[in-house]
Each structure stands twice: as structure tokens, then as C-alpha cells.
Amino acid sequence: MAVEQLYTKCLSEAAYFIHDGSEAAVIDPLRDVDEYIEKADVLGVTIKYIFETHFHADFVSGHRELSQKTGAPIVYGAQANAGFDFHKAQDGERFSVGNLTIEALHTPGHTLESTCYLLRTAGGVPEGIFTGDTLFVGDVGRPDLFSGDMTKEELAGMLYESLETKIKTLPDHVVVYPAHGPGSACGKALGKETTSTIGIQKETNYALKAESKEAFVKEVTSGLSTPPVYFPLNAKLNQQGADSLDTVMERGNRALSVPEFKQQVANGAWIVDTRDSTVFTEGFVPGAISIGLDGRYAEWAGSLLPYDKKLVLVTEVGKEKESITRLARVGLDKVVGYLNGGLETWLAAGEQPDLIIDIEADELLMDLPHDPRLAVIDVRKEGEFIEGHIRGAQNLPLTTLTDPAILANIPEDANLYIHCAGGYRSVIAASILKREGFHNLRNVLGGWGTMKDIKGMPVVKEKVKLN
Numbered sequence: 001m002a003v004e005q006l007y008t009k010c011l012s013e014a015a016y017f018i019h020d021g022s023e024a025a026v027i028d029p030l031r032d033v034d035e036y037i038e039k040a041d042v043l044g045v046t047i048k049y050i051f052e053t054h055f056h057a058d059f060v061s062g063h064r065e066l067s068q069k070t071g072a073p074i075v076y077g078a079q080a081n082a083g084f085d086f087h088k089a090q091d092g093e094r095f096s097v098g099n100l101t102i103e104a105l106h107t108p109g110h111t112l113e114s115t116c117y118l119l120r121t122a123g124g125v126p127e128g129i130f131t132g133d134t135l136f137v138g139d140v141g142r143p144d145l146f147s148g149d150m151t152k153e154e155l156a157g158m159l160y161e162s163l164e165t166k167i168k169t170l171p172d173h174v175v176v177y178p179a180h181g182p183g184s185a186c187g188k189a190l191g192k193e194t195t196s197t198i199g200i201q202k203e204t205n206y207a208l209k210a211e212s213k214e215a216f217v218k219e220v221t222s223g224l225s226t227p228p229v230y231f232p233l234n235a236k237l238n239q240q241g242a243d244s245l246d247t248v249m250e251r252g253n254r255a256l257s258v259p260e261f262k263q264q265v266a267n268g269a270w271i272v273d274t275r276d277s278t279v280f281t282e283g284f285v286p287g288a289i290s291i292g293l294d295g296r297y298a299e300w301a302g303s304l305l306p307y308d309k310k311l312v313l314v315t316e317v318g319k320e321k322e323s324i325t326r327l328a329r330v331g332l333d334k335v336v337g338y339l340n341g342g343l344e345t346w347l348a349a350g351e352q353p354d355l356i357i358d359i360e361a362d363e364l365l366m367d368l369p370h371d372p373r374l375a376v377i378d379v380r381k382e383g384e385f386i387e388g389h390i391r392g393a394q395n396l397p398l399t400t401l402t403d404p405a406i407l408a409n410i411p412e413d414a415n416l417y418i419h420c421a422g423g424y425r426s427v428i429a430a431s432i433l434k435r436e437g438f439h440n441l442r443n444v445l446g447g448w449g450t451m452k453d454i455k456g457m458p459v460v461k462e463k464v465k466l467n
Helices: 034-043 063-070 152-167 198-204 213-221 231-240 245-252 258-266 297-304 320-328 343-348 361-367 382-387 398-402 404-408 424-435 447-451
Strands: 002-008 013-020 023-027 046-051 074-077 087-089 094-097 100-106 115-120 126-132 175-178 270-273 311-314 335-339 357-359 374-378 415-419 441-444
Touching (some): 002 175, 013 034, 013 100, 013 175, 023 094, 100 152, 245 320, 258 335, 297 398, 335 343, 357 361, 398 424, 415 424, 415 447, 424 441, 441 447
Parallel strands (some): 074 087, 126 175, 270 311, 415 441
Antiparallel strands (some): 094 100
């Protein structure tokens, strides 16, 4: 018996490959399914089942494509309704994989169809549980993402009952295999580990220590941040069925000459530059938005890019396919090509680049007292801003920069100094502002991580009124 966690850090997502003897099962697969097929081929096993814990909101699953390529049935809980064929697992229904047994446990709460899968050894002993978004390390799934007509309080109440009757009753040694780790927006504050045990979670997870159902509901529904805008879109794609990744790649993995690239832009395509953020500032195709592969690329792309527009890419040579694949993981399927040869081709054709001025944090400190038009734009989340910021800084979280009303409040004649925590988000922000016509701006290298430790920097921690 072997359980392998296949973790994708960019999305904080964990898929699982379980095999015993000549059979295997995949739980919560990503959209790019070749890894699972290749793994099965190497091990000499047949993928017998594809288990889905729920309709994921934060990524597009590969369940349909994997089923089509392997013949394995898709399994959801009995509350699921979908636009494709799947097996509805009844509560307590068992499936054999080699000498192992996988038992479906209905655990509504994160969503109505949420189902956990209990792994039993050949002797029937509970060994591990694949909890999806029902239970994380240190947290539970938020009840406000894809709830239909139910309120978050109603779903939270269901989640409490699921945890009390299906999860906390398991033996302490049972390994917890969640669908997400730290950084995921599917919970409030996931722990840094990506596996745990039932015993440890009963001791440390705030949600499993609630004194009453009422206390649990209050705790789980309070302090929830606004979910990324693409979550409902992804959930519907997973429920209705998305195009295969092969189809997406056929459309998007096309090398465009400079004239072809410019024509796509003239026709309304958005330019996405996936090179490292540190490289982007030195020169880029005018109008491009920087979302580098070196950060939480798919998540920010899904949060900031329009789903109804075509996309053209500028990438590091050799990174074209990866850039398209990772966009497809969050349902951004309208890539129509990439600039053949990248920025070098653009420059060789005599086209002009744009750039963003990078400055060190101590240069900002020197400029602060002398420039009356200087405006510090802090694009971190509000919670980060409250913990500490530059006196007088304007907090405009990155996701707000797609709002025309927010942009309209930024003075056109201001000298903008943009920063985040470390530098990745500020480059995205600067590229968005450039695209919107703000050109008098600077990116503060190192962000808050550097700024807060500089002697003389006017740091404050009290909450201020946000614009």
C-alpha cells in the first residue's frame, strides 16, 4: 500500500495517488492529468477510481479528462449533481483498490456535496482519511463559497455535525490528508503542515475544540475574507464540465510573430507576461500585466484577469506550455498564443519596450520629506496593513486595482511609490497601473519586509481609515 500526496504549491492544492497491488485511485486531480497516467504506467497499475471530495472552487479539476483517458469512473457524494456521468456514492459505500477499502463519508458543510474518503487497510483498520475541504490542518473549510440557497450559518451548522459525527469519532492514529495547505483561500488560517492526524487535530484545531454548535458557527463564519472572484466560475466549471486541457493547449500553444501578436492585442487580447517579476521591471511589452511564474501565478491570474477576454503571453523561452497549463488550472482558457521568442523578438523587431523604475527602500525614506506629490501605495491585504505600514500610506489591496472607482481616486499627478510585502505583488500592481495610464511610479524593492527595519522609516501600527 502507498499513499502519495501530489502537492502544487502555487495553488496550495493536494491531490492524492493511492495504489495497492495492481490497482490505484486518484483523489481530487488537477486539470493536467498526464502526471497521474504516467505514474500509473511506471508503477504498472490501473487507475480504478477517480474520487472527488466536492466541486472545487479554487481550481479546475481533471476528473472528466482523467476518466476519458483511463476509463475510470468519477465518484462524488450523493448530494452532487453534475452535467456529466459519475457515480453517486452513498454514505458508507465502500470501494476496493487492491486489498484496500475506501469508504465514502458524507460530510456536508463546506458544500452540500462534500464527502470524505476513509482509507482502510486489508484488515479493515482505518488508516487515513481524505478530507477535501471539510478538515484542514488547523482549520476547516469556509462555508460561504458555493452554497446555493443556503446561508453560511446553515452550512456551518451542517459542518459542525459532520465533524462531530464522522470525523472526531475516528481513531486518533488516522492520518488526515486534506485538499489544501497554507496559503489557500478555502479556509481562514490553515496550518503550515499538509498532513496531520485526527488526534493532533482534536488537540490543536480550534474548530474541533468548539464548546458548542453555536460557538462553532460563530467562530467559523466570522473573519472571512472576500473569496477570489474566480471561485464561483471554477466551481461551475467543475460541476458542468470544462474543455479538456488538450483542447486548451491546441488553441493556446501557438507561436505568434510580432505582427500577429500586435494584431491580437489590437483585437482586444490582454497581454500577460509570465517572466520573473524582477526581470519584468527591466523591460516589457507596453500594456502587459506581470504575473510571474515565480509566485502564486494561477491564483493571481484568476483574481485579476478577465475571463471573457482573449489572452496572449510573453514568457521566458521554454516556459510557454507551463504558462498556459497553470492558467488553465483556474479556468483561464482563452489563451490564443504567445510571442515567439519572447521580449527579445519584440526588441529585435524594433518595437519599443516599457519599464518600471525599481528603487531601494532607503531611497523612499530620503524622498518622503522632499516630494509633496509623493504617494505611497501599499497593495498588501488590509490585515497586513493594520499590522504595520508607512505613515500616510494608502492601502489599496492588489485585488482592488481592477475596480475603476478605486483607480479614479488615485491622483494622476502623484509620484506613486508602490510596495507589498516582498516585491511580487507590487510589480503586478505597477504593471496594472501602467496599463491604466499611470506612468509616474516606482516599485520599492524588498517591500515591507525591508522597509520596516530601516532606521527612521515612519512606521505606524494603528488602524487608519481606508480610502
